[in-house]
Amino acid sequence: MTAPVPPLQLSQRWHYAKEQAISFLMQQAVENPQVISLAAGLVDADSLPVAETRHACERLLADDLAARNALQYGTTAGAVRLRRQILNLFAELEGRSPADLGITPEQIVLTTGSQQLLSIACEVLLDPGDICLVSGPTYFVFCGNLNGVGAEPIVIPADEHGMDTDKLESALQILEQAGQLSRVKLIYSVSYYENPSGICLADERRKRIVELARKYSKSHRICVLEDAAYRELRYDGPAHPSIWGYDATRSSVLYTQTFSKSFSPGVRIGFAVLPADLVKPVCDRKGNEDFGSPNFNQHLLAMVLESGEYRSHVDQVCAAYRAKRDAMLAAASEFFSDLEGVSWVRPHGGLYVWMSLPAHIHTGFSSELFRTAVAEGVMYVPGELSYAGPRESVPRNQMRLSFGVQGVDGIREGMQRLARAVRKIMSGR
Incomplete structure (x- = not known):
């Protein structure tokens, strides 16, 4: 008869580091391949220096x-x-x-x-x-x-x-x-x-x-x-x-x-x-x-x-991302500008647009908005993940939107889907 296997004793450092949000986001992307990801912080595949x-x-x-x-x-x-x-x-x-x-x-x-x-x-x-x-x-x-x-x-x-x-x-x-x-x-x-x-x-x-x-x-x-x-x-x-x-x-x-x-x-x-x-x-x-x-x-x-070759490549990368950033900002203006209490940051660089919703609309993984957005076919990073400290003390109405992975058409479609999800929550449907 085989002796029972004793329980694994994991370190305190593992307990400190468990339940990383990035793991959940990756799981969601794999399980919902039809979803347009405005969450992934990956870079533009077409700009990679082959x-x-x-x-x-x-x-x-x-x-x-x-x-x-x-x-x-x-x-x-x-x-x-x-x-x-x-x-x-x-x-x-x-x-x-x-x-x-x-x-x-x-x-x-x-x-x-x-x-x-x-x-x-x-x-x-x-x-x-x-x-x-x-x-x-x-x-x-x-x-x-x-x-x-x-x-x-x-x-x-x-x-x-x-x-x-x-x-x-x-x-x-x-x-x-x-x-x-x-x-x-x-x-x-x-x-x-x-x-x-x-x-x-x-x-x-x-x-x-x-x-x-x-x-x-x-x-x-x-x-x-x-x-x-x-x-x-x-x-x-x-x-x-x-x-x-x-x-x-x-x-x-x-x-x-x-x-x-x-x-x-x-x-x-x-x-x-x-x-x-x-x-x-x-x-x-x-x-x-x-x-x-x-x-x-x-x-x-x-x-x-x-x-x-590095400097010329960086110039090409910046040109590609500039067009994507502009596409996301244009889509934000097109689909969100008539929604009261919605605002966003216009970045001069990087890969992200930061959007804030009315305070009563929560954006976390367990929120109605996140579930509705995934059902509409789009994903974002909840803003509350980007605040250190206890979750109950941080803003819960923000989201990080990435324009790094999607093409210009995908960005516009993703933003349109996200706007539909936000409208449903704001209208109570």
Whole structure:
């Protein structure tokens, strides 16, 4: 007779991280293939760099020595060849020469997309019970990273200019008065065309976030984690300086960016620009996970950057997304403008339009609207997922709409279906 199998004892960290919303959204997409997804944050398949990647692979594999080097293990921090190219790219984005940045390639760490850096930063900087200040709304997967290490998020309200830095300072003052400032370790900001809201953080607030982090770094350093995943997806509007650029000492801001949106998510390469004394802690933790992100992909991307094809590809990507953004905004105006209490943000870049409904219309997974929308053949991301903290205290009438995957016709049809669902709920049918 076989002995009974004892129950599996899972870790506390699993309990922190369970029930991720992204899993539910993926399940819904698989189970409802006829539904037009305005939820998926995937990139436009037609814009993926097939020709550029083929050219880079051909050049890389044509040299046996270079090919073997690329096919071998790399280093935890990443290929020096690519890190030097990224230093040049970063300098271009900052409007400076590489020599004027005040950093070296050794302060650049290559990651498996920028998401890996978000995760590692939480693991390196936050213990259970520590505090991270985030805007409301914010990138909902990062909220999962905070949950995964047992950290406490404190939500700072945002407006059309991003995180409200007056309210950020008020929160820091309250924590200090309560004797809790020692728990504050991190401020997180999606600085460009935020996922989910599409809002760009105002320049004066970028500077003030750095000033506040330094002002309240009394017993220890409070760091700023700048998530610039969408920086290169700018379609119009001003070019903004990074938060990192306001950190004159290069000691407070961790900057992360990814090539998933601007080049290819399948290549899975991102990078971090780190304070010098954080490079080893980040690499120590990263080394426990992977010994380094995919080495072949790093050399392939270095080829693309060296050839000059990267910049022309980014221009093509931005042109494609600009047309899609315009299609979604036109459809919003066509199908929603006569609905009282409905509004949306016009983003200057990124992949998302943020829509708000009348306060009494809930948009969550269990809401009547979500069920009605799926029945109409369209899906969105409920806005409440993008707020950290208890669900009962967050707005429940918002939604994130993505224009990344669908073509122009699919966007218009999806928005029409969504408007039908909203009208049914508003009319009580």
